[in-house]
Amino acid sequence: MTAFLEWGDGPPVVLLHGIGGAAALWEATARGLAGRRVLAWNQPGYGGTPLIDPLTFAALADALADALPSPAVDLVGHSMGGMIAMEFAIRHPSRLRRLVLCATTPGFGGRDPAFAEAFMAARLGPLDAGRSMAECAAALAGGMCGPGADPGAEPAPIAAMAGVPAATYRATLACLATFDRRAEIAGIAVPTLCLAGSEDSVAPARTMQRMAAAIPGARFAVIEGGGHLPHLERPAVFQAALRDFLAEPRG
Structure with a gap:
């Protein structure tokens, strides 16, 4: 299986999906970025790619660096994909x-250990009880959208999560729990x-605003009505923000 799904031609932009996602979920975003070569990464364990053992953020960032077809890229990361993107920014x-x-957030669980415990219990508990990934997806991914989501936004992320191998999901959750780059993001210089x-309760806007304040020169924007999947819930708004940012000349 190829490491990337690819669309278009032009300066490269790489898209990283979340823990219950898939590279294919980026298709609408890719088609909204005319004039760009868009590459959506099948992260290790997803889309038929081999799982890394042991799975760490360092290993994921290094695997991405090895797979990139270009010396330098624009990088877009959603949820855990955003964590991989931060790790990549620090390491490469x-x-x-x-x-x-x-x-996304710069550290799993942020300042609330109770959130981290509840997050893991909601995801591992059903698997430990013998439920399938499809059953877990219906319960979890279906509740990720905010009240402003476009009609029909839910089926695609539910189907994507249902297709994640249980072994991949477990290994990636264990990896997710280790992430904490709150002290290092001040060194991001792009x-x-x-x-x-x-309306995101997983990566709240207030948490992301603090993260943006910690990254020199970073810009912060809110997609109103969006939950944890704004690129799927409010695609036109998300794509416009992405296009505008990527088109700006670098200072």
């Missing part, structure tokens, strides 16, 4: 031109845009 700064962080859904 010369490979990065611009950074977009969507519905133009950065942080995009939050106003």
